[in-house]
Amino acid sequence: MKRISEYAAEVESAIRDLKIEDRKPESLYAPIVYAMEAGGKRLRPALTLMAAEAFGVPVEKSMPAALAMEFFHNFTLLHDDVMDDSAMRRNRESVYKKFGKDAAILSGDTMEGIAQELLLSVDNPNLIAALNVYNRMAREVYEGQALDMEFENRSDVSPAEYLEMVRLKTGALLGACAEIGGILAGVDKKVLKGLRQYGENLGIAFQIEDDWLDTFGDAATFGKPIGGDINNGKKTFLLVSALSSGSQDAKALEVAMGLEAGEMRVKTVTRIYEKMEIGALARKEAERFSTKAMHSIKSTGLDEEHLENFKYLLDRLAGRRK
């Protein structure tokens, strides 16, 4: 059985084989080449390949579907960076910053189109089912992003609302990555459900971890400046959990979040989080969803050897602080 890193390396090579850099006009495709060569861990497409192969589909048969998921993911990053006004991504300038707003929008649209074309090129009797899952996923991701933006103007977001937003915004894609692998293998509904729920719970655990890293992580390994969420007033797991406690500290936190964006605000908010032990709470919640993900994947009936890979992926994505 292959390791995740081997699947990821095959994805990397398949992306290069697409030779996007040969397409014209250059103003449209250069930002796409830039975005796709930035790397990232390729864990989403690796998940599709891994799920498909675990149920008997060789990598070369599921690769276009896996690439579709990676293009979709990167497309959302291009548009998110415009919406969030983010200048940095993966330790270098975002497409938005380097090529401008218009390029980030239009090249993003094109990446989503490439994803659709890749998925459509899969030679498989269950292609229509895979397309349906992809399109439902896309809708959920947009709905999640819309909720995330709505939350920025609300101060009463509950942890439950936050978790549903994250299930849509981050969980849906990982769920679809696993499910589409299973669809290509023609597995039954119960197995598909287990695959999807593994991915969804993995995504939720990953996002809570990401929220933690944005405040408590290390800028170099995280790839973005620490404290961005605090300065942007983002409703992270940390913030909604702390605010929903209704305690004296929550009131102090509300005041601190009203400070001018900058080092002072980051420091003050971080100190209140530490006093409230919100970091530990986040760790516990991420572990709860990791455990749910493992239960889900076990329900598919895969053997121990395959389960090991799914567990490893969970550690890579949702256990980055270890």
Added chain:
Amino acid sequence: MKRISEYAAEVESAIRDLKIEDRKPESLYAPIVYAMEAGGKRLRPALTLMAAEAFGVPVEKSMPAALAMEFFHNFTLLHDDVMDDSAMRRNRESVYKKFGKDAAILSGDTMEGIAQELLLSVDNPNLIAALNVYNRMAREVYEGQALDMEFENRSDVSPAEYLEMVRLKTGALLGACAEIGGILAGVDKKVLKGLRQYGENLGIAFQIEDDWLDTFGDAATFGKPIGGDINNGKKTFLLVSALSSGSQDAKALEVAMGLEAGEMRVKTVTRIYEKMEIGALARKEAERFSTKAMHSIKSTGLDEEHLENFKYLLDRLAGRRK
């Protein structure tokens, strides 16, 4: 045989039946409702219904595909308005102006997703072929939009380059609207080619007409302020034709296009166009493509009665000044 206005009315009613306004979150779907209720002529989806019915597919069978084309079209308007910084669309505020940049981007993405879901819901043995045509079309539209933006920073765009840009940006969608109608009817390749080329040439004629209206039209019927293209430095058919003449007037035009954006620039440029008789040249070129469109549709072997409808559509889209 139905008239175009009847097809358009059926599209209008089918859009209402989707009940987009019931979807959540509201921040995502309200801009879509706003964009889709703005009307427009619904001529693109009407073309799909008309092409399908001309070859034997009843309206109710091709409606989801027709709606997909209308959602795709409106999605591109949302993103174009962000890229062009356009505050007005169809005589009222653009989604970009009314709901903001982020909503225009994300609700636009969602409209493209709805288009994909609608097309995928079509119950037809040639669905995969229709999806392929849709996705190729989307790529061509993005490439055309990228060229259009590239042209803004170039002063040496030739009329041939302009026409290829317009074929991609405007012709590809109308071509796909007609072709997908034929695909659902299962017609042969030669007929598909005739349908697609009808739409493409119709689109080119339409865009040249649109360029003419932006300078010489009437603001009230055009739906946008007159002179926008001149103030934005857009490489329209008028401008590239005039500049490529290399005459003394072309040099004066270059100077006039360097004036500060405003009424003076619009007036001066318009006067030079009038002196060069560029308006008449544009009219001739639009008619050339209208004629090509009629040749293409005749090659499909449709009878006179059906041809009449295709001719009427051409007059509606490419003969708006009459």
